Amino acid sequence: MNIQLRRVILHVAVIVTVVISGILTQPNGALAASNLAKQPAMDVNVTLGNEAGDLQFFPAHLQFEPGRRYNLHLNNPSNQKHYFTAKDFADGIWSQKVDAGNVEIKGAIHELELRSHTQADWVFIPLRSGTYSLRCTVPGHTEAGMVGTIEIAG
Ligand SMILES: [Cu+2]
Structure with missing residues (x-):
């Protein structure tokens, strides 16, 4: 050879x-x-508070399906900061990234604080079905009704 x-x-x-x-x-x-991470993301929009100063999530009820990829677009058009706090929900999803301004954050995310007039995109895939509570943890906001539910159905 x-x-x-x-x-x-x-x-x-x-x-x-x-x-x-x-x-x-x-x-x-x-x-x-x-x-799964490559499938096109379904856009879901949530507004935290509003220009009038109402302490609510719009909408207050969110629904997702396990195994689908979502882009949760969070927007705070109000004159104060708000939190998107849903820790049990966050434990039941696979977070791909959070895109906020010029920064992309990868890995597990449990809570987001959105300052006045800011936006963020949270891209994730729900894994575990269940009904989870959502609330804003700014003092007084949960008590005023800034709460919601997140359902992962399937
Ligand atoms: Cu709030």
């Missing part, structure tokens, strides 16, 4: 080994998550 042919065979063997080991070491969960 000449050296050229040996080199070619060695190259092919290395490539085949790399490809096969790549397939074998890819966990199914990671493969599924990466496919």
Whole structure:
């Protein structure tokens, strides 16, 4: 066997080994998550308070389906800060990212504070079905009715 042919065979063997080991070491969960993360996001808009100063979420009831990718667009058009606090809900989703201004935050998110006249996009995939409470934790706001429910149905 000449050296050229040996080199070619060695190259092919290395490539085949790399490809096969790549397939074998890819966990199914990671493969599924990466496919889910690429599906188009469904847009959902929530407004925290309003220009008139009402202490409410608009809408106050949100519904999601497990396994679908969402872009929750949060907008605070009011003259004060508000929180989007739903910790149990946050435990039941896979957060892909939060996009806020020029910053993109990746990883688990549990609570967002939106200052006056700011917006943020929360991209996630619900995993566990259930009904979760939502509230604004600014002192007095929950008591004034700035609460809601988030349902992951399915
Ligand atoms: Cu508030």
